[in-house]
Amino acid sequence: MRAGLTLVAAAALALGACDGGGDPVQQALRETAATNQSATVKEGVTSAHASASHGATLGDRTFAASEAAMHAGMATASGETVDEAYIAKMIEHHRGAVAMADVALARSQDAEIRRMAQAVKDTQMREIAEMQAWKPAPASGK
Known part of the structure; x- marks a missing residue:
């Protein structure tokens, strides 16, 4: 309770x-x-x-922790510029998608759901790596 x-x-x-x-x-x-x-x-x-x-529902409660963590992570992610803040927040958003996919992979018995969850996880992990590798463009001297 x-x-x-x-x-x-x-x-x-x-x-x-x-x-x-x-x-x-x-x-x-x-x-x-x-x-x-x-x-x-x-x-x-x-x-x-x-x-x-x-x-x-049971389904809602199953994802509650991963959703709360994602929202908390997004709320605290920040950056000096719009670009940096966007990247920081989207990394947290994608981490939330990975966490939800992990829950589905661990708990779902449906083969199609498990296939989609794995595809989401793979895609989101690649995109997280891409965003983590992003560097701001150098400021122009103009």
Whole structure:
């Protein structure tokens, strides 16, 4: 029962660790996470009740940790320029896709799902390597 509240609290803390300025989408995510966590704690809602009232299925709960980690990673990834921030955030986004593919590979019994998950993982890993190798273009002296 506490695991769900702990996950929500961890996500809220990770999102709240970001500075107050910056991307309005990140700010909205931080505010929503904090509001949801606060409401859950105030109401004393158990994770089982919260899951049932929010429609979280076994499938949803199976991916909850990888989703939370991805969102926290994206919220904290940054860069000095738009380009650098884009690369940092997309690396985290792709890592999330790899983590979700790993869950599907470990838990799915469907051969087609496992094939797609492996293809996603392979593609995302290649793209992560490509983004990690990216270097900003030198600034022109003009």
